[in-house]
Structures are given as structure tokens and as C-alpha cells.
Amino acid sequence: MPLLAVNDLRTWFHTRSGVYRAVDGVSFAVDRGETLGIVGESGSGKSVTCYSLMGLVPQPPGRIESGTAMFDDIDLLHCTPAEARAIRGKRIAMIFQDPMTSLNPYLRISEQLIEPLLIHESITRRAALDRALEALNAVGINDAAKRIHAYPHEFSGGMRQRVMIAMALITRPELLIADEPTTALDVTVQAQILELIKRLQQQYGMAVIFITHDLGVISGLCDRVQVMYAGRIVETADTRSLFYQPRHPYTRALQRSIPAMQPKGGDLYTIPGLPPDLSKPLPGCAFADRCEQATERCRRETPQLLPVQAGHEQACLRVQAGEI
Amino acid sequence: MADPILQLNDVRTHFPVHEGFLVKRQTGTVKAVDGVSLALMPGEVLGLVGESGCGKSTLARTIMQLIPATGGSVILEGRNLTAGSTEEVRAARRDLQMVFQDPFASLNPRLTAFAAIAEPLVVHKTCPPDQVAQRVAELMTLVGLSPRYMQRYPHEFSGGQRQRIAIARALALQPKVIVADEPVSALDVSIQAQILNLLSQLTRQMHLSLVFIAHDLSVVKHISDRVAVMYLGKIVELGPAVEVIERPRHPYTRALVSAIPTPNPDVERTRQRMVLPGDPPSPLNPPAGCAFHPRCPYAQDKCKAGVPPLEQVGGREVACVRINEI
Numbered sequence: 189m190p191l192l193a194v195n196d197l198r199t200w201f202h203t204r205s206g207v208y209r210a211v212d213g214v215s216f217a218v219d220r221g222e223t224l225g226i227v228g229e230s231g232s233g234k235s236v237t238c239y240s241l242m243g244l245v246p247q248p249p250g251r252i253e254s255g256t257a258m259f260d261d262i263d264l265l266h267c268t269p270a271e272a273r274a275i276r277g278k279r280i281a282m283i284f285q286d287p288m289t290s291l292n293p294y295l296r297i298s299e300q301l302i303e304p305l306l307i308h309e310s311i312t313r314r315a316a317l318d319r320a321l322e323a324l325n326a327v328g329i330n331d332a333a334k335r336i337h338a339y340p341h342e343f344s345g346g347m348r349q350r351v352m353i354a355m356a357l358i359t360r361p362e363l364l365i366a367d368e369p370t371t372a373l374d375v376t377v378q379a380q381i382l383e384l385i386k387r388l389q390q391q392y393g394m395a396v397i398f399i400t401h402d403l404g405v406i407s408g409l410c411d412r413v414q415v416m417y418a419g420r421i422v423e424t425a426d427t428r429s430l431f432y433q434p435r436h437p438y439t440r441a442l443q444r445s446i447p448a449m450q451p452k453g454g455d456l457y458t459i460p461g462l463p464p465d466l467s468k469p470l471p472g473c474a475f476a477d478r479c480e481q482a483t484e485r486c487r488r489e490t491p492q493l494l495p496v497q498a499g500h501e502q503a504c505l506r507v508q509a510g511e512i
Numbered sequence: 513m514a515d516p517i518l519q520l521n522d523v524r525t526h527f528p529v530h531e532g533f534l535v536k537r538q539t540g541t542v543k544a545v546d547g548v549s550l551a552l553m554p555g556e557v558l559g560l561v562g563e564s565g566c567g568k569s570t571l572a573r574t575i576m577q578l579i580p581a582t583g584g585s586v587i588l589e590g591r592n593l594t595a596g597s598t599e600e601v602r603a604a605r606r607d608l609q610m611v612f613q614d615p616f617a618s619l620n621p622r623l624t625a626f627a628a629i630a631e632p633l634v635v636h637k638t639c640p641p642d643q644v645a646q647r648v649a650e651l652m653t654l655v656g657l658s659p660r661y662m663q664r665y666p667h668e669f670s671g672g673q674r675q676r677i678a679i680a681r682a683l684a685l686q687p688k689v690i691v692a693d694e695p696v697s698a699l700d701v702s703i704q705a706q707i708l709n710l711l712s713q714l715t716r717q718m719h720l721s722l723v724f725i726a727h728d729l730s731v732v733k734h735i736s737d738r739v740a741v742m743y744l745g746k747i748v749e750l751g752p753a754v755e756v757i758e759r760p761r762h763p764y765t766r767a768l769v770s771a772i773p774t775p776n777p778d779v780e781r782t783r784q785r786m787v788l789p790g791d792p793p794s795p796l797n798p799p800a801g802c803a804f805h806p807r808c809p810y811a812q813d814k815c816k817a818g819v820p821p822l823e824q825v826g827g828r829e830v831a832c833v834r835i836n837e838i
Binding site: 229230344346347374375376377378379380382383401402403404405406407408427428431432441442443445446447448449450452455456457458459462 | 563564670672700701702703704705706708709712713727728729730731733734735753754767768770771772773774775776777778780781785787788791792
């Protein structure tokens with residue numbers, strides 16, 4: 189049984205200008221100890237998917253229209269607030285993109301580090317502080333004993349992200365959701381943080397959902413990758429298949445448009461047009477308007493995510509029909 | 513060999529740091545740009561890479577004379593901008609334009625696309641008033657926007673389209689040099705590719721020189737002829753883009769290249785990463801000698817002794833005293 193099984197999640201935002209279908213029928217599962225990467229461009233619904241699981245979608249305007257998310261017999265989308273609180277921050281932890289805005293600037297990091305422990309475990313302050321110190325050491329902060337009482341502004345961006353990781357992992361969660369944790373960091377610091385996440389994951393055996401727009405970051409870190417476009421999953425496969433045998437036209441186009449996968453000199457491949465407006469209902473495939481291989485049928489029929497081989501699913505009608 | 517169109521000689525941009533409540537005293541100097549010399553050829557694309565705080569944006573603004581240089585000179589086609597009067601600098605801006613990172617912040621939300629693109633034409637009076645509309649339409653077409661959208665406001669455009677407006681505005685005066693400060697960093701990959709293609713087409717078509725600043729080495733390698741790597745206000749390596757990024761020589765460039773994750777799982781799983789310890793040091797109090805020595809795996813005592821100069825090493829310039837030993 190997977191650790192987390194999401195089925196047909198739909199999160200829509202009811203705004204004055206219409207119903208914005210940010211996540212529209214997403215199903216996936218995460219096994220214990222597995223690293224799942226979710227890639228997509230801005231607005232593809234990758235963050236909203238995870239926010240929905242954590243109960244962080246502001247309601248209203250957001251509303252979870254349908255779906256279940258079974259985390260060990262508990263449906264995260266329909267459980268009581270008390271049940272959700274018992275899981276959130278304890279068994280599922282989350283780290284965010286910008287460590288400056290996700291740490292409270294008024295509180296010493298010691299206070300912020302021990303907060304999850306004081307909430308979730310019956311532990312004394314003193315013992316909690318010892319655990320916090322241990323956690324800071326584990327994420328590689330030198331002089332942890334001295335720095336634990338510092339304020340967030342006294343740390344650099346990379347150090348703040350380490351503090352965030354220490355805080356997320358202090359309760360030994362079974363699942364860590366990392367929402368673009370290295371996007372705001374420099375490459376050399378990003379390399380440090382990725383190594384750290386990899387090491388701690390092996391050490392604690394936790395599952396990780398890693399959200400990013402950077403295919404490079406995914407390739408070394410994740411066991412499995414799913415590509416999202418316009419609120420739906422268009423392709424999901426183990427990392428090697430996704431990079432070496434991408435099937436869906438969007439995944440292929442995405443790979444062809446990044447400079448790192450192109451020979452120098454010639455023009456980059458570009459995906460024409462813009463992502464669709466999600467406030468309008470989309471008959472058919474969301475990518476059809478930008479797809480070079482789209483036919484009349486693609487604009488009419490909504491594709492389903494179907495397996496092309498074991499462990500590799502994709503949602504393109506023409507690939508499914510064996511036409512491309 | 514042709515004369516360079518833009519030349520930087522030992523450019524320094526230092527910011528004083530003041531402390532004290534009633535009586536302000538200068539307590540230190542941030543050497544954001546500290547002795548940069550470069551020459552940009554006509555039609556050349558020069559990539560400028562480095563991590564945040566290395567001074568690449570300050571250098572861009574110093575070239576543009578948006579921040580005064582505290583030393584050295586910026587010479588555009590024989591005109592010394594750092595010593596020039598305000599009028600001379602203003603006149604030189606016709607030939608020297610800038611594109612900024614965030615097209616949300618760099619366009620005035622109250623100006624329509626037409627007004628934003630027409631503004632330089634009107635200010636510099638390079639276009640008779642009755643032809644402004646036609647010229648704006650031409651510029652919009654040039655950057656791949658439909659002139660139908662002329663009367664729209666920035667919020668009605670997507671990020672990529674806004675960056676196209678910013679590029680059209682920079683091209684309005686037919687400049688010779690464009691300084692682009694992270695023009696694609698705020699954009700999604702598929703949009704990034706469109707803007708990169710546009711920039712390289714324009715440089716070819718209009719024989720423009722481009723200073724392209726980015727932190728993404730694969731983007732820089734794709735678009736640039738030469739690349740300069742900066743660390744703490746200084747250039748540490750300068751050479752042909754493909755050479756420098758595929759076969760880096762300076763230890764910092766090596767670390768930077770090795771830190772980039774590649775979209776290739778097999779390579780990624782087997783490669784040996786050179787993970788640098790720590791963060792870049794504060795430019796307020798840079799380490800003595802080579803600024804990189806506290807993080808450098810090859811550092812020795814002699815690295816602390818003096819600031820290494822940029823020296824010719826096999827077709828490129830590298831600032832490392834141990835370059836022939838490592």
C-alpha cells in the first residue's frame with residue numbers, strides 16, 4: 189500500500205472573473221521512502237496540488253471539488269481539523285521556496301525549531317532544545333550551540349533554508365513536501381541543499397515530493413517524475429524513462445526548449461503560444477493549441493492518463509492511438 | 513582586429529558604509545565591483561555569470577552610468593562616459609540601452625505598450641512626431657508582438673510579452689550595445705526559449721553587441737560568444753563561452769559548473785560533485801589575497817599572499833596563482 193494515494197483531486201478557485209480550475213483531476217501515489225518529482229511551469233497546478241494535501245488552500249476562494257488523498261487510512265481532504273493537525277507538521281512536513289518569508293522574523297530560530305515538538309510531542313522545553321540543536325547539527329550548521337538563539341535575518345539564504353529543513357525534519361516526518369526549495373538560492377548553495385536533502389532522506393527513510401520547474405534538479409534526485417500541464421498530469425514515469433523516452437508532446441517540447449539539452453549555435457525549440465486560460469472550460473487536450481501534432485480529435489476529446497508500458501503513463505490521444 | 517565598441521578599464525564601484533546615529537562615520541567600503549577590465553567587440557555577445565552578490569548587476573548599472581564608478585573608465589566608441597557631463601552621458605544612452613530582469617517592475621503600469629515604446633523616441637527626438645506610431649508598430653513586429661496590442665497596459669500582457677515590450681523599448685533608438693541584466697530569469701522555460709531566440713536573432717540582424725548577465729550557465733553558454741565569470745567584484749575567468757563552461761580552469765568556475773544539475777539522470781547519478789563549503793564571503797570584509805581561497809579546495813598559503821591578476825592561459829584569462837599546478 190502506498191504511503192499517500194491521491195485520487196481525482198480537483199481544486200478550483202471561484203473568483204469574480206470565473207472558475208479557475210487550478211488542479212483538475214489529479215491522481216498519483218507515493219510509496220514509503222520514494223522521491224517523487226513534480227515538474228511544470230508556473231500555473232500548472234503543481235504547488236496547488238500539494239497545498240491542497242496540506243490544507244493550505246485558502247477557502248474561499250479555493251474549493252476542493254472532488255477527490256480523496258489517503259495517507260495511511262486517513263483522507264487528508266475530508267478529515268476533521270484535529271486529525272489534520274495531528275498529521276501536518278508531524279507526519280507530513282513541508283518546506284517552501286523562500287526561506288525568508290516562511291520563517292518568522294520576530295522569533296529566534298530556537299523558538300521556531302522547537303514549536304513542532306512542543307505541539308506534537310509531550311516534551312519539556314529543555315529536551316526540545318536539545319533535539320533542536322541536534323537537528324541543526326544534522327543539517328550542517330556550524331556553531332549550532334551559539335547560532336540557535338539567533339534571528340532569521342542573521343542567517344544567509346542557504347543557511348535559512350537549512351534551518352527550514354531542520355525544522356521540517358525535527359519530528360521525523362514520513363513524508364516531506366518540498367516546494368521549489370532551491371529556486372531562490374545560488375547554484376553552489378543549491379548543490380549543498382540538494383545533497384543535504386538526499387542524505388537526510390536516506391538516513392531517515394522518508395518519502396519526498398519535490399516540486400520544481402527545473403528538469404536538471406529532478407534528474408539527480410528523484411526516482412519518479414510526473415509532468416503537469418494546466419492542472420493535469422500529462423506524463424508520469426521513472427526518471428530514466430522520462431528523460432530518455434519521453435512520450436507526451438509537452439514533455440518532449442519542454443526538454444527541447446531548455447538550453448542544457450540543445451546543441452549550441454542554432455535556435456532553441458520554442459513552444460508557440462501561452463498556457464491556456466484555466467478559467468475557461470477546456471474541451472479536449474489542454475496542450476492541443478500549442479502542440480505541433482494536434483488533430484481535430486485532440487481539441488474535442490479529453491485524454492486520460494494511460495500506461496504506455498509498466499510504470500510509464502501518459503495522456504496524449506495520438507500516442508495512445510499509436511500515431512506518434 | 514576591429515576596435516572594441518565598449519571598453520572597461522579597471523572599473524571600480526565602491527559603496528561607503530556609514531554607521532552612527534547623529535554623527536555618521538564611514539566604517540567600511542563595499543567593493544561591489546573591484547577592478548574589472550573588459551572589451552566588447554561589435555556584434556559580440558558577452559555573458560557575465562556569478563552568484564548573487566558578486567557584483568554583476570552593479571557592473572551592469574555602472575556601465576549604464578546608473579551608478580557612478582568610483583574608479584576606472586567606461587569607454588563607448590571612444591567617448592569616456594565616466595568623465596563625461598550629464599548631457600554627454602544622456603546622448604550616449606542612445607547607443608547604450610538596458611533590459612532588466614523583472615518585466616513586471618521595469619515597465620510603468622500606467623503607460624500603454626505604445627507609450628512605453630514611444631517614450632525614448634520622443635525624449636531623444638529621433639523620430640518625427642507623425643511617424644512615431646508607425647515606428648512603434650515596426651518595433652513591436654520586430655520583437656514578435658502584434659501592433660494590435662499597442663493600446664494595452666502591461667498587466668494585460670504575460671511575463672514573456674512584457675519582456676518583449678522591454679526589449680522593443682531598448683531597441684527603439686537603434687542602440688549599439690544592450691546590457692541585459694538577467695532578462696530570462698523570471699520566465700518559465702518555454703517562454704525563456706522564446707526570449708533567448710529573439711535576443712540572438714536581434715543581435716545577428718542588427719549587429720548589436722550584448723552584455724548578457726545571468727546566473728544560469730547553460731543559458732549563458734547557449735547565447736554567448738565569450739563569458740566572464742565574476743566572484744566578489746572581480747573577474748576570475750574570461751574566455752570563449754563553450755571552452756570556459758565545458759573545460760573550466762579556475763577552481764571557482766569548476767565548482768560553479770559542477771554545481772549545475774544536468775537534465776540527464778545517468779550523468780547526474782555518477783558524477784562527482786565539487787560541493788563548495790560555506791557561502792560567498794561578505795564583500796564588506798573580503799578575505800585577503802585571492803577572495804576565493806577560504807572555499808577553494810586547492811588553496812595554499814601563497815593564495816592568501818596577494819590578489820592574483822588575470823593572466824593569459826591558453827586562449828583565455830584566469831586569475832589563479834596555482835593555475836599551472838592544478
